[in-house]
Amino acid sequence: MKSFWLSIGLFIALIMQGKAQVLIGQITDEEGRAIEGATIYIRETMQGTVADENGNFRIHLAAGDYSLEISALGYEKQLIEWEITEKEASLSVRLKPIRYMLKEVRVIGKGEDPAYYIMRNAIARAPYHRRKVKEYFSEVYSRGNFRIDNLPRILKWGKTGREVFDTIKGKTLLMESVMDIKFQSPNRYKRNILAFNTTIPEEIGPEKALNVVTSSIYDPDILGILSPLSPGAFSSYKFRLEDSYREGERMINKIEVQSKINNNRLWNGWIYIADEEWCVVGFDFSYNVKGFSAQMQVGFNEIAAAIFLPTSYNIAIGMDMMGLEGEAKYFSSVKYKELQIDTIQLTLATEDTSIRKRAVSKKEQKIRHKIQELSEKEDLTNRQAYELARLSQRLQEWSSSDSVSPYQIPLRRLKDSVTVDTMVTKRDSLYWQKIRTVPLLEEEIKSYEGRDSLRKFMEKVFGPPDTVPNKADMIFSKIMLGDTFALDNRKRVGLEVGGLWEIFPQYNVVDGLWIGQNVQLHIYMNKGKKISFGPSLYYGTARKTLLWKMNANWLYAPMSRGQWELDFGEMSEDYGHAGEGALFENSISSFFFQKLRKNFIRFYERRFIHLKHSIDIANGLTFAVEGQYERRDLLRNHISRKNIEPNDPVLEGGVDMPENTSLIAGIRLTYTPCYFFTVKNHQKQYERSAWPTFSIGYVRGLPTDATYTSRFERLDIGIKQNIKLGLFDSFSYSVNAGQFLSRKEIYFPDYMHFTTIGWVYSTDRFSEDFFLGEYYAWHTKDKWLRGAINYNSAFLLLKRLPFMQNMTFDEGIHGRYLWTPEIGNYMECGYSIGLQEYSRLGVFVGFNRHGYQEIKVRMALPLQVKEFKKIFQEYTK
Structure with missing residues (x-):
């Protein structure tokens, strides 16, 4: 029975193969030179392909009549009517250079190049063209090959290194794939990998198939490089109208794109834009940095009336840096199977x-x-x-x-997905022969022929590849950072356990080393509702006491972010409430660098219960109310060593206090206008706003029966904003002002504290906190005005130097201001370099009411657990 169905299948396959015809051809110029990257587009099938370095192409088509568009950047497009009847038909095309006819020049302002008029219109209409296509379904064939000509000496060291290099030197390694892509406007791509083949001697999964087609010239960036059609492009690019020519009824403008600075996040090359419609009909971009060059040519065709979409990609890469030499080539051909135009999109000249x-x-x-x-x-x-x-x-x-x-x-705008067909690596040679739109080169054929021997050699040298990629990284990540484990089949109950990172969260000379763990039980209910609760239990080795906290959270209104929070316990607390990053720095300085910074944080014992409720009463408008009872007891050092100071905040610029109690209540309103959000799992999550965040808060200390109890009133207002200024620059500012309306009885933890950190800084506070002064120096129990500004740029001072423009660090300038009746006017300014939010190093100068105060170097590292987790997870992806 099985052989019967196999025979039927083979019979059908032979019939279908007999109906499939092959069109092979070559594209050359008038001198007979091959035109690499030329585009061949078949109107009837909405299918494109690209010619290889020899100008050759290959397409499987059913018998019939076809209209072929043959084009290449810089050459006149040819339209050829072709009837395919034979099993294999051949076509040879010679393209003529374009006869440019630079049209009447529009002079704007004082001799402005007309390219700027064209680019302004193209940039203004980029959102329209980006959304003009509502959906499409396409099939993409991609192939990439690369060759290694040299390796760094360190990799060629020893007998094994030399053997590996001699084996792979000059050999072409190949990867090719076939995928279906479902696009939904504006930027969601669903990829289904149908076939995958490679000669690279590593276990590379199909999900890593080559892919550049899930990006658009109309997006703000292309593969992480700033698009010339992005808002703000004029600050990074210069434009020049090189020529214009007619293509049918359209006038096409060839515009030269030049980056103003030499950087690997900026393109150079040419973009072709249709007059009046202001849409892209092709581009040829490249960039060159020290030791690395890349060129991307993309051919567009008119898939539907006035709808130009990419049909071919041709990319060449060269490498010669730090001893690594080689080159790579990549191309893709696109066949559009379905296309849906957004007919209700706004046209910029008429009413929607x-x-x-x-x-x-x-x-x-x-x-x-x-x-x-x-x-x-x-x-x-x-x-x-x-x-x-x-x-x-x-x-x-x-x-x-x-x-x-x-x-x-809509969440669909933020999600891409990749699926893999069950037959992805099982396709035979007949399948690949039929699907390839470009014939294999001689060196690529040799690459497939030598694939098995190369893999055997690599396995002999390095051992078999890991069949479960990143498994070790995943296990290590769970051990270090913890994980949430499902306790039922429906995953409605989960137990979150912290990793090794949270077993020893801090060390200080009052408690000693904290040893313990944080555990949370999560209960997921319908429509995004959630209950979480659990203990944090730690043992202080020097004080020989249990430090503990219970916390509970009830998210009862996910779409309004309505939740209750309850905490109670007995812990050691910083007088200044600086947070996790400061505690980690204090741990390092207390344990390793006592002579440099010593124990700068002072602690008191806190026995407390805290209750808070918050909810969005309108979009972007959050109302929070909270209350807390706290008993504060004094603590002493339980570790005695040289250079260790007593646990007295006065020694760091603070104020002494007796043992006391506090009963504090507060309310706060926070408002961000026009706050865009997403909804995931029925939960509202804020994403972005072009407006600042405004806040107003009121706190009151209520009397208790204790001898010493906090009694005060405090009011504050604030505004802050982070503004993205294009791809390379950002600006942030914050201003906060307030006053203690009454202070009948107030203790140091109740003061308004303005945090300053030592030589190591937590990166999440780099935009607001102070850089200089003693740890408890900046505080008040009266009135205050505080401000902070930060300007970060990829090209500020050092990066303006030509030989530094391709380095990966960015630069920032920072300013701080504080006024209180006790301190008077105090200012800080500084300059820093860093790797975005991951780390920074800078020099800062402080000025008090008398003039210059001090100058110091400060460093920022990701010290909080959430920051460390973010970086580690990105590294282990």
Whole structure:
């Protein structure tokens, strides 16, 4: 029976194979030179392919009549009508160079290059073109090969290193794949890997298949490199109209793109833009940094009326750095199977008919009016182009959103997914022969022929590859950082256990080494509701006492972020409440570097119960109310060594206190206008806003029966914002002011503290805290005004030097200000370099009311557990 069905299957396969024809061809110029990267597009099948370095291509088609578009950047497009009847048909095409006809030049301002007029219109309409296609379904064939010509000496050291190098030197290694891609506007891609093949002697999974097609020229960046059509492009690029030419009824503008600085996140090359429609019809970009070069050519075709989409990709890479020499090539051909145009998208010159079908807010009407006004302008300024792009993006988000709130970002816009077909690595040679759109080169054929022997050699040298990639990393990650373990089959109950990182959270000279663990039980209920509770239990080795805390959290209104929090326990507490990063730094300085910084944090014993409720009473408007009872007892050092100071805050600029109690209640309102959010698992999560965050808070110390009890009132207001200024720059600021309205009885933990940290800094506080002064120096029980500004840029001072422009660090300038009646005016300013939020190193100068105070170096490291986890998880992906 099994042989019967096998025979039937073979018979059907032979019939189908007989109906499939092969079109092979070569694209050359008038001199007969091959045109690598030329695009061959078949209108009837919406299929594109790219010619290889010999100008050759290969396409499987059913018998019939076809219209072929043959094009290459810099050459006239040819339209060829071709009937395929034979099993194998051949085609030879010679392309003529384009005859440019630079059109009448528009001179804007004082001799401005007309390219800027074109680019302003293209940038303004980029959001429109990005969303013009609502969905498509495509099949993509990709192939990449690379060759290693040299390795660094350290990798060639010893007999094994030389053997490996001699084996792979000059050999072509190959990877090819076939995938289906389902695109949903504006930027969601579902990839299904159908076939995967490689000669690389490592266990590389199909999910790592080559892929560059899930990016768009209309996105702010392409593969992490700033797009010339992104908002803010004029600050990073120069443009020049090189030529114009006609292609049918369209006028195409060839514009040279030049980066203003030499950086691997900026392109150079040419972009081709259709006049009047202001859409991209092709581009040829490259970048060169020290020891590394890359060139990307992308061919576009008109898939539907006025809809240009990429049909071919051709990428070449060269490497010559630190002893590593080699080159790589990559290409993809795209076949569009389904295409859905968003017919209700706003056209920038006419009214969107979809607005008649739904209620339109006054704000939306105002935006539409402004878009209409800007669209009718003959010559846009740079600022107007950016504004038109921003307004179009905003309006199209509203138009395409089916949510109740105009600020909800549909989750589908944020998610990509990859699936792998069960037959992905089992495709035979007949399948690959049929699917390839470019014939294998001679060296690629040899690569497949020598694949088995190369893998056997590598296994002999290094052992068999790990069949479960990253398994060791996953186990190590769970041991170090902990994990949540499901306690039932439905995963409705989970037990979260901290890893080794949380077994020894801190060391100080009062308690000694903390040894213990933090455990949380999570109960997941319907519609995103959640209950969490559990203990944190630690033993202080020097004080020989149990330090503990119980906490519980009830998320009862996920869409309004409504939750109750309850904490109670007995712990050692920092007088200044600086947080986890400061405690970690104190642990390091107390244990390892006593002569440098000693024990700068002072502790008191805190027996407490704390209750808090918070909820969004409107989008972006959060109301919180909390109360806390605390008994504060004095502590002494239980470790005595040379250079260790007594546990007295006065020695670090603080204030003594007697043992006391406090009963404190407070309310706070926080508001961020136009706060966009996503909904995941029925839970609201804020994402972004172009507006600052405003806050106002009131705290009151209520009297108790104790002899010493806190009695005060405090009011504060604040504003803060982090502004992204394009791909390379950001600016943040924060201002906070307040006053103690009354202070009948107040103790040091109740003061308003302005944190300053020592030589090591937690990166999450680098944008607000002070850099200089004693640890408890900046505090008040009266009134205050505090401000902070930060400007970070990839090109500020040092990075302006040509030989440093390709280095990965960024730069920042920082300012701090504090005024209190006790301190007077105090200012800090500084300069730092760093790796984004991961680490920073800077020099800072402080000035008090008398003038210059001090200058010191400060360093920022990811000291909090959440920061460490984030970096570790990214590293082990």
